[in-house]
Amino acid sequence: MGGWAIAVHGGAGVDPNLPPHVQEEAKKLLTRCLNLGISALRSNHSAIDVVELVVRELETDPLFNSGRGSALTANGTVEMEASIMDGKGRRCGAVSGLTTVKNPVSLARLVMDKSPHSYLAFSGAEDFARQQGVELVENEYFVTEENVGMLKLAKEANTIVFDYRIPAVGSETCSAVAESPLQMNGLPISVYAPETVGCVVVDNQGRCAAATSTGGLMNKMNGRIGDSPLIGAGTYACNLCGVSCTGEGEAIIRGTLAREVAAVMEYKGLSLQEAVDFVIKERLDEGFAGLIAVSNKGDVACGFNTTGMFRGCATEDGFMEVGIWE
Amino acid sequence: MGWAIALHGGAGDIPVSLAAERRQPREAALRHCLKVGVDALKAQKSPLDVVELVVRELENNPHYNAGRGSVLTREGTIEMEASIMDGNTKRCGAVSGLTTVVNPISLARLVMEKTPHIYLAFDGAERFAREQGIETVDSSHFITQENIERLKQAKEANRVQIDYTQPIQKDEKKETPTADGDSQIGTVGCVAVDSHGNLASATSTGGLVNKMVGRIGDTPIIGAGTYANNLCAVSATGKGEAIMRGTVARDVAALMEFKGLSLKEAAAYVVEECVPRGNVGLVAVSAKGEVTMAYNTTGMFRACATEDGYSEIAIWPSVQN
Numbered sequence: 001m002g003g004w005a006i007a008v009h010g011g012a013g014v015d016p017n018l019p020p021h022v023q024e025e026a027k028k029l030l031t032r033c034l035n036l037g038i039s040a041l042r043s044n045h046s047a048i049d050v051v052e053l054v055v056r057e058l059e060t061d062p063l064f065n066s067g068r069g070s071a072l073t074a075n076g077t078v079e080m081e082a083s084i085m086d087g088k089g090r091r092c093g094a095v096s097g098l099t100t101v102k103n104p105v106s107l108a109r110l111v112m113d114k115s116p117h118s119y120l121a122f123s124g125a126e127d128f129a130r131q132q133g134v135e136l137v138e139n140e141y142f143v144t145e146e147n148v149g150m151l152k153l154a155k156e157a158n159t160i161v162f163d164y165r166i167p168a169v170g171s172e173t174c175s176a177v178a179e180s181p182l183q184m185n186g187l188p189i190s191v192y193a194p195e196t197v198g199c200v201v202v203d204n205q206g207r208c209a210a211a212t213s214t215g216g217l218m219n220k221m222n223g224r225i226g227d228s229p230l231i232g233a234g235t236y237a238c239n240l241c242g243v244s245c246t247g248e249g250e251a252i253i254r255g256t257l258a259r260e261v262a263a264v265m266e267y268k269g270l271s272l273q274e275a276v277d278f279v280i281k282e283r284l285d286e287g288f289a290g291l292i293a294v295s296n297k298g299d300v301a302c303g304f305n306t307t308g309m310f311r312g313c314a315t316e317d318g319f320m321e322v323g324i325w326e
Numbered sequence: 327m328g329w330a331i332a333l334h335g336g337a338g339d340i341p342v343s344l345a346a347e348r349r350q351p352r353e354a355a356l357r358h359c360l361k362v363g364v365d366a367l368k369a370q371k372s373p374l375d376v377v378e379l380v381v382r383e384l385e386n387n388p389h390y391n392a393g394r395g396s397v398l399t400r401e402g403t404i405e406m407e408a409s410i411m412d413g414n415t416k417r418c419g420a421v422s423g424l425t426t427v428v429n430p431i432s433l434a435r436l437v438m439e440k441t442p443h444i445y446l447a448f449d450g451a452e453r454f455a456r457e458q459g460i461e462t463v464d465s466s467h468f469i470t471q472e473n474i475e476r477l478k479q480a481k482e483a484n485r486v487q488i489d490y491t492q493p494i495q496k497d498e499k500k501e502t503p504t505a506d507g508d509s510q511i512g513t514v515g516c517v518a519v520d521s522h523g524n525l526a527s528a529t530s531t532g533g534l535v536n537k538m539v540g541r542i543g544d545t546p547i548i549g550a551g552t553y554a555n556n557l558c559a560v561s562a563t564g565k566g567e568a569i570m571r572g573t574v575a576r577d578v579a580a581l582m583e584f585k586g587l588s589l590k591e592a593a594a595y596v597v598e599e600c601v602p603r604g605n606v607g608l609v610a611v612s613a614k615g616e617v618t619m620a621y622n623t624t625g626m627f628r629a630c631a632t633e634d635g636y637s638e639i640a641i642w643p644s645v646q647n
Contacts, residue, residue: 091571092571097447097448116538116567117537117538117541117543117566118566118567118570118571119547119570120541121422121423121448121540122423122447122448122449122540123539123540124539128538185442217443221454222449223446223447223448223453224443224445224446224450225422225443225445225447226445230548230549231571232549232570232576249443250442250444253418253444253548254417256548256549256553256573256576259577259580263576267580267584268584268585
């Protein structure tokens with residue numbers, strides 16, 4: 001009890017046929033990000049700084065669906081969104097519709113710290129980015145060949161019935177649809193890209209923070225906003241805890257999932273793990289999602305009702321764990 | 327148990343000295359919209375239909391900050407947003423950054439019903455509007471002279487405001503400026519419940535005067551400006567940034583659910599304890615047919631009615647409150 005704690009995620013809802021080498025890469029990335037965060041925490045950085053720096057790392061790496069490696073819109077472009085919240089004072093910042101900002105989570109932080117508002121989107125957000133002098137790149141920078149292939153499959157999946165055999169992307173996966181018709185957000189799981197990355201931290205002063213970043217849903221309509229930039233849905237932090245969610249956007253928004261964890265702690269006195277379990281079990285109805293959370297007491301917890309969630313967590317007393325499956 | 331409905335035209339530092347010619351059209355609009363909503367409930371329309379209908383009326387009225395009459399961004403443009411939620415299913419729809427859609431709340435409803443998504447914004451939302459054939463007009467339709475003036479004044483004072491119902495004369499010193507602006511009429515909204523306990527909520531706005539282009543407030547954020555489940559329906563108004571961090575609409579419902587507070591108690595708690603003074607107002611109804619209208623600002627344009635014959639149209643605190 002007490003002390004710092006950190007958790008990261010790379011999305012909930014993982015293809016059970018994901019090739020082992022990809023699973024290894026994912027675990028390595030999660031471990032690297034955890035270690036970055038741990039190092040910062042040991043150097044007494046504040047929770048809000050740590051969540052930002054860890055999510056930046058996740059955005060920059062093309063493996064998960066955020067920043068570079070983001071899922072593509074129906075037009076083949078990238079539109080990214082992110083949010084960040086500081087439990088101390090419940091200050092927050094969010095951005096949507098970014099197309100040239102290299103690190104969306106950092107722009108969300110600037111919205112929180114340097115603008116009179118909490119949420120900026122599309123061309124207004126891009127203008128703000130230019131004014132703030134953040135690093136900008138061409139939209140193509142974010143697009144990976146793998147996702148171009150995934151987009152094609154997603155488009156095909158949208159016009160087919162369940163027994164279509166979707167050819168593999170990458171050498172080792174075999175098709176998922178005929179054999180295990182798992183779906184998330186209306187896409188077969190082999191095509192669905194787990195949507196998001198996130199990080200939650202409680203520092204050694206007991207301050208909590210949370211941040212979430214994503215490219216959104218593969219083949220989404222341009223202009224579609226998901227749960228990741230919505231305070232209370234994808235991200236929430238207060239003086240009790242910090243929460244970041246991932247999975248089916250609709251389920252997370254309707255369930256105001258991140259706020260829910262904090263609300264049952266606050267109003268029902270549940271512990272962090274009890275709150276996480278309650279929310280996953282009772283608040284998702286037919287939806288699929290996962291979340292990570294930390295409490296001001298130094299607890300860390302995660303929960304998901306999906307097939308897997310890329311995640312890692314660590315606490316000051318030396319506990320550390322990285323995982324994908326149950 | 328019976329039906330109940332409440333609507334608002336924004337909470338803020340509405341001066342008690344508000345001139346008759348500014349007050350009367352707003353009161354008349356509240357009266358008219360209340361009647362529209364009550365008639366619809368009596369005709370057995372679903373609460374989802376009722377809240378959309380009432381908010382459309384408020385959007386069409388140029389005296390309120392939604393649809394026509396929306397306040398202007400710092401570029402002098404219009405960017406409207408709205409959200410709607412159905413308590414039974416918790417399905418919801420939201421839109422932001424609209425510039426030509428005559429009734430943003432109706433587009434929010436279409437997002438809910440006709441797309442696999444919940445929230446569409448800016449160009450994507452405008453494109454969707456055209457695909458759906460919903461009524462659109464040139465953006466100039468929404469701009470009123472009053473709002474052009476408001477923007478001018480806000481720029482001169484270098485302020486971002488929610489609205490400004492005080493007289494336009496520059497020598498007016500009656501306002502009591504708070505740290506971030508003065509009178510706050512942020513939004514319009516409506517909540518309704520039918521006699522079966524079905525609930526719905528809808529909220530719509532032009533946002534803050536002199537806001538940055540692309541700024542999104544609490545109105546389209548489910549759980550902040552709008553929320554409905556099987557216990558209650560809530561629509562909030564005021565300073566968007568404060569309502570977002572306070573997850574105001576969701577918290578009213580959460581307090582009822584997790585702490586067993588009544589509708590009135592939950593609403594009072596949220597406006598008194600969860601958001602700084604001068605920043606928020608809300609209207610809410612419960613599945614049992616109760617209604618409450620709470621605010622921590624000087625006033626809130628509001629109206630409500632219940633099946634047992636109670637009705638109220640007001641701006642400032644009424645005597646018995």
